[in-house]
Amino acid sequence: MLVYILKRLGTGVITIWFIATATFTGMHMVPGDPLTTERGMTDNIRENLERQYGLDKPVIEQYFLYMGNMLQGDFGLSFTEENRRVNDIIRESFPVSATLGVLSLFFATMGGILWGALTAIYRNRLPDIIIMFLVVLGISVPSFVLAGLSQFLILNLNQTMGRSILPVAGWGGFEYMLIPSLVLGLSTMAYLTRLMRSSMLEIANSDFIRTAKSKGLSTQRIFISHQLRNAILPVITVLGPSIAIITTGSFVVEIVFAIPGLGRYFVQAVAQLDYTVIMGTTVFFGSFLVLMVILVDIIYGFIDPRIRVQAAK
Amino acid sequence: MSKTLALEVKNLSVEFDTYGGVVKAVRDVSFQLNKGETLAIVGESGCGKSVTVQSIMGLIPTPPGRITSGSAKLDGEEMLGLPTKLLNQYRGKRISMIFQDAMSAMNPTMTVGKQIAETLVVHQNLSRRQAMKEAVDLLARTKIPEPEQRAKQYPFEFSGGMLQRAMIAMSIACKPEVLIADEPTTALDVTIQAQILNLLQDLQKEYELSIVLITHDLGVVAKMAHQVAVMYAGQIVEMGEIDDIFYHSRHPYTAGLKAAMPSNKAHEQDLKVIEGSPPDLFSPPKGCGFCARCDYAMSICEQRPTPKFQISGDHYAHCWLLHPEAPKSERQKLDSFMKSERSDVT
Amino acid sequence: MQDSSLSSYSPKPADFIPLTKQLDKHGISRPSLSYWQDAWIRLKKNKRAISSLYLIIGLLAFTLIGPLLWSINPNLQDLDAISQGPSFSKQALIVETPANWGGVTIDNFPSQPSPNFSGLLSSTEQIEIVGQATTQYVRLSWQPVEGASAYLIYRNDHIPESPEDLGLPLGQTLAGNQVSFEDRLQLNAQAYYYTIIATDGFNEASTFTTQQVDLTLAISARQADLRNIDVEVGATVSLPGHPFGTDYLGRDMLARTMYGARVSLFIGIIAPFIFVLFGTLYGGLAGYLGGSMDNYMMRVADFVIALPFLLFMILFKVSFGIGPGENGIIPMMLALILLAWPGTARVVRGQVLLIREADYIQAARLLGANTFYLLYRHIIPNAMGPILVTLTFAVPMAIFTEAFLSFIGMGVAPPTASWGSMSNQGIRNMLSSPHELFFPALFISITVLAFNLLGDGLRDALDTRMRGNE
Secondary structure, three states, X not given: OHHHHHHHHHHHHHHHHHHHHHHHHHHHOOOOOOOOOOOOOOHHHHHHHHXXXXXXXXXXXXXXXXXXXXXXXXXXXXXXXXXXXXXXXXXXXXHHHHHHHHHHHXXXXXXXXXXXXXXXXXXXXXXXXXXXXXXXXHHHOOHHHHHHHHHHHHHHHHHHHOOOOOOOOOOOOHHHHXXXXXXXXXXXXXXXXHHHHXXXXXXXXXXXXXXXXXXXXXXXXXXXXXXXXXXXXXXHHXXXXXXXXXXXXXXXXXXXXXOOOHHHHHHHHHHOOOHHHHHHHHHHHHHHHHHHHHXXXXXXXXXXXXXXXXXXX | OOOOXXXXXXXXXXXXXXXXXXXXXXXXXXXXXXXXXXXXXXXXXXXXXXHHHHHHOOOOOOOOEEEEEEEEEEOXXXXXOOOHHHHOOOEOOOEEEEOOOHHHHOOOOOOHHHHHHHHHHHHHOOOHHHHHHHHHHXXXXXXXXXXXXXXXXXXXXXXXXXXXXXXXHHHOOOOOOEEEEEOOXXXXXXXXXXXXXXXXXXXXXXXXXXXXXXXXXXXXXXXXOOEEEEEEOOEEEEEEEHHHHHHOOOOHHHHHHHHOOOOOOOOOOOOOOOOOOOOOOOOOOOOXXXXXXXXXXXXXXXXXXXOOEEEEOOEEEOOHHHOOOOOHHHHHHHHHHHHHHHHHHO | OEOXXXXXXXXXXXXXXXXXXXXXXXXXXXXXXXXXXXXXXXXXXXXXXXXXXXXXXXHHHHHHOHHHHOOOOOOOOOOOOOOOOOOOOEEEEEEXXXXXXXXXXXXXXXXXXXXXXXXXXXXXXXXXXXXXXXXXXXXXEEOOOOOOOEEEEEEEXXXXXXXXXXXXXXXXXXXXXXXXXXXXXXXXXXXXXXXXXXXXXXXXXXXOEEEEEEOEOEEEHHHHHHOOOOOOOOOEEEEOOOOOOEOOOOOEHHHXXXXXXXXXXXHHHHHHHHHHHXXXXXXXXXXXXXXXXXXXXXXXXXXXXXXXXXXHHHHHHHHOOOOOOOOOHHHHHHHHHHHHHHHHHHHHHHHHHHHHHOHHHHHHHHOOOOHHHHHHHHHXXXXXXXXXXXXXXXXXXXXXXXXXXXXXXXXXXXXOOOHHHHXXXXXXXXXXXXXXXXXXXXXXXXXXXXXXXXXXXXXXXHOHHHOOOO
């Protein structure tokens, strides 16, 4: 198992290096020198930047300097905000995004498994038809529309009730997180529901369920200890990509709901062409996602005996 | 009759609704299994062997499947049409089943020991630990080496033959009266096949098991069976003691099946095949299902369903040739064909 | 010998005439079909997939033929018709281009109340409509009120019942003798209720006068000119309606949705086509070469897959030198192609490996088939199903990506219309005019839905494992 984990981590490190290099290359393809554009940059910032990035040095040297900084976890200084370090931005805003992301992943997974199992049980009957209709909607409606729509509904709800039931935007306690995380997790939930449903149906038709029936096990027992467990496995394998989708989805949700998360900072940084913040957040986000995917893989390895046992050998 | 019946199936008919129409997979099948004996059901793929036994076990998915008539009595108690809850007092406890592909028939994410123990926990109210101990014991009894370790392993760590043994261990866990073996050796190597068959025979003696063996391999039938039922196109065409079927067969299909068996005789150049393919079960023929492929077909075969003719004792066949008024010439043709085959077999 | 209980029929000798064998009699009764014929029949049975197919054809027609039938310039701004809801064709009066209106000031009336005035402010007696009230302007004048230093003007959709019912004032005059007001603020062809309240600077009159004004739809001569309407002032013309309403600049939403579809479907269909093609070639080559070459090639694909997709879409856009607010359809497509091909490559490689090792390929090889024949006859037809399915699912992905990027302002920028950028604008005015978000969002959703359902249908129809199950 340890070898398996180390192997996964090894590929992860290479992938992160690849992401960092691709980011560096991408930023150096930007036509013109970002420093010479007539942006509102104070001399102070310019001096700091030139010192930090060695912009007068050859590209190779700049690359090593950049990689060195990254290795030390130093993402540099903001282009547009004086004396603001990218690390500080990440430190302040990432916990917000992470809270939102974890919550919506929780909703998505729990909802996906629950609805998926339900639709499989009620196959081709009314609950199945209703849920699958909603699932198709969830997959087809873009998240910004859902975000806007839910804001509209909250506003109307508050108006008809005559008091504020749920906040329309902003960040604070759980009541601020509820709707944004649901909106953020909805498409993933829809996707997982579909996956869970087809997985449940496939398992239901499998030979070993037939064996379990021939053993005289009760329907409930077959459902819980044979069908559900095996049906959840494919859902877990796609959690890694789901985290990526939720993370990038948070860009939209954070903008619409005015949540001070990293996604919103990233979008702002791109709008202002704040190169260091773009680079820093890209590498940070990228590494985070890679690590999450690896984490999911490792967890899956523990759950699925076929991988656990083979890895142990 | 001095023998007591372990399982009696009468007039069983099963249909499936499909996109193309209703498939009449099993049509009016009756057979009896004596206590402590083995009944082999033989026939080519798609003839309804598996559907027959699965409907007895209540394993036919409904819908699309549907048992339209018949009864199946285990030691005199009716099993067909029972609600799942009641059926589960028979399944796994008094009648159990093993399947062709053990690898897909076992839960891939549960240890083999636990899957065996599960049956014991459910039917015999054993504690988990007791059941696990018993499971190890059962694995040992099915001659699996290192049963302690094996019990903790998952199906994918077993070889096909080993897993089939484990499956047998699972099926005999509650000492059932009847064991249904649905092509238990088809997916295995010939040597492993023999081991599994020997194991089944040993267990049959030890537990006084009555076995329904489904197979398309006449070699397996010859080794295992006391009684044989030959199925074709959803119907039983001939039934009798093993010697009746092998040496005194009176149905052209049985004859053809035997002729199609490969032999090690030097003078045989080609395998004798039964030409043509089984009828479309969407609309089974009015008369005999085998009629279109039969060398001895007569006009009545197309028109009238074949009645059951008793040949001797327990030996029955469904064929118009056995009618007293059937032309002697046709019967002689069949007899001479049988004779030539018999000399090969013996 | 016969078991009589089972046979009530006693046969006659004529029944026993030997038959000759008729092997084909109960043979396979259904005709044999080619893979694609079979797939097409399955697809046709799938109602959802077929309706999706029609929907997609309809969308293409909407995009390509639509603008020919609905020939309104999608970029024509009409500041008289900002953010209007859906409407149909209507009659409009052509009026003179409004000139500045001096207003009405009564010279022999004090502009400020005399300091010794101590009575209560009364309401004005009557409000007069000056000229014709059209959607170009509403001009009002009224009798001065003694003691007033200014007048507040309110506009409502209903008859106000109390001072609290008035809402916020529309405007205010600056002196007690200024007794006129011109309203040019987003006028619609409907009835308005104008209310004038006199004020002395500290207190407002407790009573008020309300005048109903019915507006006529009108466009100015200059706008008529812009729209090539060659009619005299005072004539009535028929104006095309806005079935989808207008946006925040008064542009016709239907025309913009059609033009937006071009961008969205262009990216949504062309980009997937290219990257699926590239992925197919790449994956096919890797699978065909096999061995260490395959290993290296797929390693590269793995790295590209590991890149966070949308993040790098944005990064690419920045690195192509496209600033925010600048248009980048081609760079966006390029980035999409660069990042999205490995998925297809993986699928195709898997297929090629599978097919390459299949027994029937070995058999064909033994029979002397050359590589080209194998590719043409076996590998491509067999890999075609999964490729087609990948392509169908790639389309909604690309459309979503475009919409997402345009929505956060990183994709198609104004004034070019795309469904994403229209939604971006629409969500800002969502509360006051929901239709601005509704229509582009509806089209994105329908398109994505249609392609998803078609993809599902295709997958089911082309899945060879399912053949013969029916």
